Amino acid sequence: MSTPDLHDDDELPPELRSALQDLPRERQPGRLLEERTVRALREHGVIEAAAPRRGIRRLPASWLGGAVAASLALFASGIAVGQWMGTRATAEVVSAVQAENSRNTAMLVQQTGTAYVQALSKLATTRDSGAHAAQGREVAVRMLRAAADELVRIAPDDPVASAVLAGFQKADTTKAAAGDKQRVVWF
Structure with missing residues (x-):
């Protein structure tokens, strides 16, 4: 008995023929084949060897210096x-x-x-002419003098405040000449 020739599809049994037709016509090469091919191409100088990839990307020193300077300028x-x-x-x-x-x-x-x-x-x-009225008048005069002093300090060229102070100085010299003692009112 002769073995069936695989190239002659007419002599194959139908179940074997359908099994052959179901097989894929192309096949994916394995990773190992790709690596061997790339290595061989590098050895023959067809492709250049690429730098190995690392997780850290290095920047040139000028970029790093520029980045630091920009950060400081921004800050x-x-x-x-x-x-x-x-x-x-x-x-x-x-x-x-x-x-x-x-x-x-x-x-x-x-x-x-x-x-x-x-x-x-x-x-x-007020109709009172006693000590309380005199004390009130004295306090009023002293307050007017203090206000005139402050007004002259605030506005030294104010003629009204200067005239009021001049009147008080004239009254003081008149009292001093008369020998009157000033009375101090504490409040």
Whole structure:
């Protein structure tokens, strides 16, 4: 009996023929074959040997220096901008507080002056001519003198405050010449 020739498909039994037709016509080469082929091509100089890949990528020193310089410049400019903004905001707040303080001080002077004038008016309308009225007049004069002193300190060229102080100095010299003793009122 003769062995069937594999190249002659007509002589094969039908089950063997269908099994041969089911076989793949191409086959994937294994990884080992690829590695051997690449190694052989490198040895013959057909392809260059690539540098082995590592997990760490190295940067040139100039890039590293530039990155550090850029980081420092960014950090320094951030500090400068932050300080400028903080200073500007602080200056605005201080200016607003000073304006508010000036307005409050002016209002306080106005209220105090009004109270002083009202107290003097009330003192003038009292019928009492005793020690309490004299003490009230003396305190009023001393407060007027203290206010004139402060006004001259604030505005040295103010003629009204200077005239008030000149009147007080004239009164002091007149009293000193007369030998009157000044009375101190403690309150």
